Amino acid sequence: MNNKKIMIAGGIGLFLLVVWIAWPKQKKGETMARTAEALGGKGAVQQLYQQAAEAHQSGDLLKAKESYEKIVAENPDFDQIASVQKELEQVNMDIIFSNQEIADRTVIHEIKAGDTLGKIAKQYNTAVELIKRSNNLKSDTIRLGQKLRIWTGVFNIFVDKSQNILFLKEGDEVVKVYNVSTGSQNSTPVGQFKIMSKLPDPVWFNRGVVVPPESPDNVLGSRWLGFDMPGYGIHGTIESETIGQQVTAGCVRMRNEDVEELYSILPVGTSVVIVN
Numbered sequence: 592m593n594n595k596k597i598m599i600a601g602g603i604g605l606f607l608l609v610v611w612i613a614w615p616k617q618k619k620g621e622t623m624a625r626t627a628e629a630l631g632g633k634g635a636v637q638q639l640y641q642q643a644a645e646a647h648q649s650g651d652l653l654k655a656k657e658s659y660e661k662i663v664a665e666n667p668d669f670d671q672i673a674s675v676q677k678e679l680e681q682v683n684m685d686i687i688f689s690n691q692e693i694a695d696r697t698v699i700h701e702i703k704a705g706d707t708l709g710k711i712a713k714q715y716n717t718a719v720e721l722i723k724r725s726n727n728l729k730s731d732t733i734r735l736g737q738k739l740r741i742w743t744g745v746f747n748i749f750v751d752k753s754q755n756i757l758f759l760k761e762g763d764e765v766v767k768v769y770n771v772s773t774g775s776q777n778s779t780p781v782g783q784f785k786i787m788s789k790l791p792d793p794v795w796f797n798r799g800v801v802v803p804p805e806s807p808d809n810v811l812g813s814r815w816l817g818f819d820m821p822g823y824g825i826h827g828t829i830e831s832e833t834i835g836q837q838v839t840a841g842c843v844r845m846r847n848e849d850v851e852e853l854y855s856i857l858p859v860g861t862s863v864v865i866v867n
Contacts, residue, residue, distance in 0.1 A: 636666045640675060647682055652689060656682045680767040687742060687766070687856060688724050696744040696761075702737040712858065715741045720855035746856060748786075748825075748863040750843055752779055755835050757825075757843065759853065769853075770835050772828070772844040779841050779865060780820060786861040788817035789854060793826065813847040814854040818863065825863075826850060 643658035659679035662669060669675065686693065700711055708731050712719045722728070726739050733739070749758040750771065757769045773779040792804035793815035802809045812827015827847040828834070834846055843865075845853070 636662060636669050640669075640671065643675075644678070647678065647685075652682055652686045652691060653693075656686065683766045684852070687721070690725050690727070690740045692740060696742060698741050698743055700739050700741050702733050702735055702739065704735065706733065707731070708733060711739070711741065715743050716745065716858055716860065717742050718854075718856055718858045724855060742856075746861055748853075748857070748861060750779075750863065750865040752777070752781070752837070752865065752867050755837065757845070769845060769849050771825075772833050772835065772839050773837050774839045774841040775837050777837075777867075779839070779843065780823060781865050781867055784818040784820055784823075784863045784865070786816050786824075786857060786859055786863060787819045788815070788824075789857075789859060790815040790817070791854070812845075812850060814850040816850070816854060816857065825853065 639658050639662055643655045643662070646652075646658065647655035656679065659675055659682060662675050663672065663679065666672070691697075692699065698715070700715070708719045708722055708728075712722060719731075721742055722739060723731075725742065744761045746766075747760050747762075749760060750756070750773070751758075752773045755771050755773055757771045758765050759767045759769070791814060793809075793811045794804060795802040795806075795809045795811045797810075804811075804813075807829065810826075810829060812829060815824055815826045817824040823842055825843045825845060827850040828844045831846050834844070838844075
């Protein structure tokens with residue numbers, strides 16, 4: 592009985608060998624080429640990822656951005672795609688905060704008599720904090736003839752309540768994605784709003800009680816970006832463990848370091864869209 596099984600197995604093996612030998616060389620070549628292409632393609636993506644990281648580290652931000660974007664666009668199934676996307680977001684922010692000139696995104700402004708950072712920010716629809724950071728200014732003092740790099744790209748905010756995610760966008764491009772908290776019982780309003788006020792270390796007015804910014808009970812955290820709908824806005828938190836949940840009284844809540852980042856680049860008038 593065992594000998595019979597051996598003979599059958601041997602016959603099957605011989606049949607497969609004959610089929611492989613008889614199979615057209617062109618077909619075998621195509622199969623091997625596809626396998627090599629798949630293996631080589633993965634290696635090429637990994638190499639591009641390494642090149643992007645090296646460019647980022649060396650300060651070649653535009654090259655790093657281009658490489659990361661190519662990986663995201665052409666290789667969405669790359670096993671390290673989540674890391675690539677996070678690093679692309681960091682490159683985007685580094686570019687915004689740098690003093691590099693970017694075509695169609697920046698201009699060089701030469702200080703003239705009567706200029707102030709506030710006037711310049713209003714002229715270009717940007718934030719004073721962004722001008723200072725990208726030009727390494729330690730104070731509001733500027734001098735006649737000084738040249739400042741000014742970001743002119745237009746930012747906007749998109750909040751998805753169902754996922755508790757906030758998208759920072761520049762035009763149609765997603766610059767960075769943040770985890771946030773939104774209102775309990777669907778209390779965060781939906782629609783299109785504008786940021787109409789910006790306050791560092793905001794005072795919290797809680798049912799007639801004034802809660803100063805230094806109080807551990809001040810739920811607004813380190814920054815306030817108020818909407819054109821009174822009582823609602825984007826703010827920081829003293830309860831970072833609640834980020835990602837629907838727990839607020841209706842506002843959009845962020846980690847303090849995240850809202851401080853937004854505060855430094857968003858001017859008054861920035862569009863905010865919130866959807867369910």
